[in-house]
Amino acid sequence: MASWQRLMAATAALGLLAAPALGVNLLFPQAASKAAAGVTSGGELQLLEGALGDLATARADYKGHRVKAMQAIGVACTLLGGAPSQQGAGKPTKNQTVSDAQVRAAQASLSTALAMAGNQPRVKAQINTAINELNKALGAEPPQVAAQINTAFNNLKKTITGK
Numbered sequence: 001m002a003s004w005q006r007l008m009a010a011t012a013a014l015g016l017l018a019a020p021a022l023g024v025n026l027l028f029p030q031a032a033s034k035a036a037a038g039v040t041s042g043g044e045l046q047l048l049e050g051a052l053g054d055l056a057t058a059r060a061d062y063k064g065h066r067v068k069a070m071q072a073i074g075v076a077c078t079l080l081g082g083a084p085s086q087q088g089a090g091k092p093t094k095n096q097t098v099s100d101a102q103v104r105a106a107q108a109s110l111s112t113a114l115a116m117a118g119n120q121p122r123v124k125a126q127i128n129t130a131i132n133e134l135n136k137a138l139g140a141e142p143p144q145v146a147a148q149i150n151t152a153f154n155n156l157k158k159t160i161t162g163k
Contacts, residue, residue, distance in 0.1 A: 051106040059099035062137035069133035076126035
């Protein structure tokens with residue numbers, strides 16, 4: 001690869017990495033400029049509804065954080081003039097790994113919606129609340145995992161101490 005090609009590739013990669021930090025949305029550039037002016041394009045609403053759909057079918061409650069995130073997303077949808085249509089839709093997954101992936105997908109959608117929200121502080125506050133709740137959710141151990149860890153610990157303790 002010629003040096004000018006490497007330079008172009010590096011410049012493009014740097015642009016992709018720096019764009020979100022600079023408030024530039026490369027996926028939806030028209031929506032980002034409208035959002036900066038406080039105009040809603042509908043793209044944010046679609047992302048929020050997609051996040052609701054992902055969370056609605058997630059397996060675990062994540063100690064209440066999933067529901068709190070869904071409530072915040074619902075408020076953000078309402079502030080954008082929409083209705084949270086995906087809430088409660090779909091059949092919950094039975095696999096914890098898939099559930100965690102759905103929560104992460106919702107986080108990604110929320111991050112993009114946050115960048116598109118522009119000059120809408122109330123919407124941004126609700127999206128930030130949802131993101132924070134999902135961060136807590138992924139940090140919180142699902143109840144069945146915590147129970148398994150406690151059981152394993154108690155069994156190990158009995159083996160070591162003989163009690």
